[in-house]
Amino acid sequence: MEKAQAKQEIERLSNEINRHNDLYYLENKSEISDYDFDMLLEKLISLEQQFPEFAFDYSPTKRVGGDITKKMESVVHRFPMLSLSNTYSEEEIIDWENRLKKLSDGKLEYVCELKYDGVAIGIQYENGTLKQAITRGDGTQGENVTTNVRTIKTIPLKLKGDFPADFEIRGEIFFPLKNFQKLNEQRLDIGEAEFANPRNTASGTLKIQDSKVVAERGLDCYLYGVYGYDLELDGHYESVLKAKDWGFKVPDHQKNFIKKTDSIDGIMEFIHYWDKHRSELPFEIDGIVVKVNNYEQQQELGFTAKSPRWAIAYKFKAERVETILESVQYQVGRTGAVTPVANLKAVQLGGTTVKRASLHNSDQIEKLDLHLLDSVYVEKGGEIIPKIVGVNLDKRTSQNEKIQFIENCPECGSELVRREGEVQHYCHNENLCPPQIKGRIEHFIGRKAMNIDGLGAETVDVLVEKELIHSYADLYDLTFDQIVNLDRMGDKSADNLLKGLELSKQVPFERVLFSLGIRFVGETVAKKLAKGFKSIDAIQNAKFDELINVDEIGEKIAISVQNFFLEERNVEVINRLKAVGLQFQIEEKVGVTEKLKGMNFVVSGVFTSFSRDEIKEVIELNGGKNVSSISSKTNYVVAGENMGPAKLKKASDLGIIILSEDEFIQLLNG
Numbered sequence: 001m002e003k004a005q006a007k008q009e010i011e012r013l014s015n016e017i018n019r020h021n022d023l024y025y026l027e028n029k030s031e032i033s034d035y036d037f038d039m040l041l042e043k044l045i046s047l048e049q050q051f052p053e054f055a056f057d058y059s060p061t062k063r064v065g066g067d068i069t070k071k072m073e074s075v076v077h078r079f080p081m082l083s084l085s086n087t088y089s090e091e092e093i094i095d096w097e098n099r100l101k102k103l104s105d106g107k108l109e110y111v112c113e114l115k116y117d118g119v120a121i122g123i124q125y126e127n128g129t130l131k132q133a134i135t136r137g138d139g140t141q142g143e144n145v146t147t148n149v150r151t152i153k154t155i156p157l158k159l160k161g162d163f164p165a166d167f168e169i170r171g172e173i174f175f176p177l178k179n180f181q182k183l184n185e186q187r188l189d190i191g192e193a194e195f196a197n198p199r200n201t202a203s204g205t206l207k208i209q210d211s212k213v214v215a216e217r218g219l220d221c222y223l224y225g226v227y228g229y230d231l232e233l234d235g236h237y238e239s240v241l242k243a244k245d246w247g248f249k250v251p252d253h254q255k256n257f258i259k260k261t262d263s264i265d266g267i268m269e270f271i272h273y274w275d276k277h278r279s280e281l282p283f284e285i286d287g288i289v290v291k292v293n294n295y296e297q298q299q300e301l302g303f304t305a306k307s308p309r310w311a312i313a314y315k316f317k318a319e320r321v322e323t324i325l326e327s328v329q330y331q332v333g334r335t336g337a338v339t340p341v342a343n344l345k346a347v348q349l350g351g352t353t354v355k356r357a358s359l360h361n362s363d364q365i366e367k368l369d370l371h372l373l374d375s376v377y378v379e380k381g382g383e384i385i386p387k388i389v390g391v392n393l394d395k396r397t398s399q400n401e402k403i404q405f406i407e408n409c410p411e412c413g414s415e416l417v418r419r420e421g422e423v424q425h426y427c428h429n430e431n432l433c434p435p436q437i438k439g440r441i442e443h444f445i446g447r448k449a450m451n452i453d454g455l456g457a458e459t460v461d462v463l464v465e466k467e468l469i470h471s472y473a474d475l476y477d478l479t480f481d482q483i484v485n486l487d488r489m490g491d492k493s494a495d496n497l498l499k500g501l502e503l504s505k506q507v508p509f510e511r512v513l514f515s516l517g518i519r520f521v522g523e524t525v526a527k528k529l530a531k532g533f534k535s536i537d538a539i540q541n542a543k544f545d546e547l548i549n550v551d552e553i554g555e556k557i558a559i560s561v562q563n564f565f566l567e568e569r570n571v572e573v574i575n576r577l578k579a580v581g582l583q584f585q586i587e588e589k590v591g592v593t594e595k596l597k598g599m600n601f602v603v604s605g606v607f608t609s610f611s612r613d614e615i616k617e618v619i620e621l622n623g624g625k626n627v628s629s630i631s632s633k634t635n636y637v638v639a640g641e642n643m644g645p646a647k648l649k650k651a652s653d654l655g656i657i658i659l660s661e662d663e664f665i666q667l668l669n670g
């Protein structure tokens with residue numbers, strides 16, 4: 001492509017992709033399919049690789065991440081980043097409002113907003129392009145986190161409309177609760193300890209050197225202030241509305257996230273509403289903020305040394321109750337990580353009965369200096385799991401024994417180990433410790449792993465307890481007779497289970513690798529390893545340096561992978577899985593087999609063991625072709641329940657073979 005044409009195409013694609021991105025993330029709409037979006041992005045990535053000189057600062061490829069910031073430089077704020085004066089008392093809000101009325105001429109209007117519980121950020125735009133994003137730091141200078149902030153999809157890289165040429169916008173970057181939970185699930189998957197709270201995790205995420213990791217975590221941002229010279233804006237509320245036109249995510253007044261009012265009653269109504277409803281929000285807030293709307297009046301009121309007089313934060317009292325710590329129980333996860341859990345005397349908190357609280361690790365017990373039968377304070381400050389925040393020492397007696405973290409595994413008795421630099425204690429008896437055996441098998445059969453239909457955690461428990469299985473490799477030796485008589489099994493369930501196992505032999509290598517449950521090898525790492533080495537044998541034989549040469553594979557993962565293969569038992573299990581036919585190498589999409597080569601399939605209806613997409617994938621992996629409508633060229637129709645009678649008739653009129661789900665599996669297995 002000619003240079004001039006490439007430049008034009010890069011600009012066109014950047015604008016087009018940014019537009020689709022904004023539509024999707026800000027307006028919940030999409031004009032094109034995910035596939036078409038990915039194609040546009042791929043085209044742009046490839047053009048930018050050929051002509052890097054034409055890549056824009058606002059290129060949507062920056063959203064994907066990948067740039068590494070070795071050291072985040074310190075930058076002085078153009079406008080100091082002040083904080084708000086806080087109060088927990090409604091009286092003080094009333095006093096504040098009365099004071100303001102006395103101090104200012106004219107009528108006052110207020111804007112009530114949510115106080116997002118995240119990390120403050122100042123973002124500079126020049127001529128409509130995002131130039132720099134700085135954390136609050138000490139208020140005078142903060143850290144340059146621009147590369148990471150560019151990955152946050154709701155922060156525009158290029159503005160629309162009549163934006164000022166040079167301005168700064170400030171807001172709060174936060175972790176949506178859904179994404180925070182997802183991240184913690186992924187952490188559990190790789191045997192890492194969960195993160196304790198969304199705010200600290202958002203803050204830590206912004207400082208990560210690899211922007212790709214930041215992009216994957218799914219941070220979000222609400223904006224709450226526009227700063228600059230000669231902005232031609234009269235008030236805060238108007239500037240928030242303007243910012244929406246420029247492409248920012250701003251609070252929605254229809255959801256009561258922001259409200260303009262001219263009375264203390266209006267302010268109180270807002271406070272009471274959110275005190276009651278804050279647990280329904282998909283993100284955490286720790287209070288509400290009230291600001292004088294008019295900029296001129298704001299200027300007249302001015303600042304104290306630390307905060308503006310024209311704004312105040314009302315912080316919600318975290319709901320806190322006192323109850324008795326009855327005991328500490330220790331749970332052993334699939335990787336052997338031991339998590340202490342507090343058993344509490346049942347108590348009502350925030351509308352639910354709380355009986356347990358997570359204690360995370362031994363450091364936490366030590367920090368709280370917990371003693372048995374202590375009277376403890378439990379809080380649920382909008383967070384998901386209640387936590388113990390302190391002890392009522394007045395009620396402690398000499399009989400309250402200090403809690404000593406256990407030294408032996410509560411399940412198998414073997415000695416626990418806490419490695420240097422780690423916060424968690426581990427039981428290393430992985431082959432005999434029952435919850436680790438069960439946990440590994442449950443992980444193996446999970447939806448994101450081998451996705452074995454017809455087999456759930458309860459059945460795994462029974463199978464392990466009856467000693468029918470000791471490892472996930474044993475699953476493939478199960479017979480119909482062994483399982484049909486188990487509790488709550490019957491002919492149909494037993495059949496489904498065996499079918500699920502059979503179909504799992506088609507699961508691609510990267511997922512098989514993830515299913516093995518190697519510590520620190522989550523979905524993404526498994527994909528990287530599979531792509532980098534192509535087969536399990538190559539991974540097993542890889543030298544340490546070869547492992548860390550793969551993108552995103554660090555020393556910790558490399559050591560864990562090597563340790564896994566040093567265990568003879570693991571190698572044995574893999575050999576058995578190889579023998580039953582699981583995928584242990586990357587099959588280029590040409591096909592796992594060519595069994596269905598040259599055959600056209602129509603898949604229709606609802607299936608019991610698999611989804612329609614899974615059946616289609618298996619067809620393609622085995623060389624067959626999926627076609628959308630029945631014609632004389634169709635060889636087979638795979639018919640599930642509810643397949644339309646017209647389709648069935650057409651197929652039989654044309655003499656096409658109609659297969660049930662079972663018959664399809666038989667065809668596949670020859």
Ligand code: IVH
Nearest residue numbers: 082083084113114115116120172224289308
């Ligand atoms: S206005 C001059 N509005 O609360 C003060 N701050 O101490 C400008 N925060 O870390 C701040 N939600 O990041 C403002 N709606 C909101 C806010 C908000 C959260 C944070 C802010 C800062 C702290 C203020």
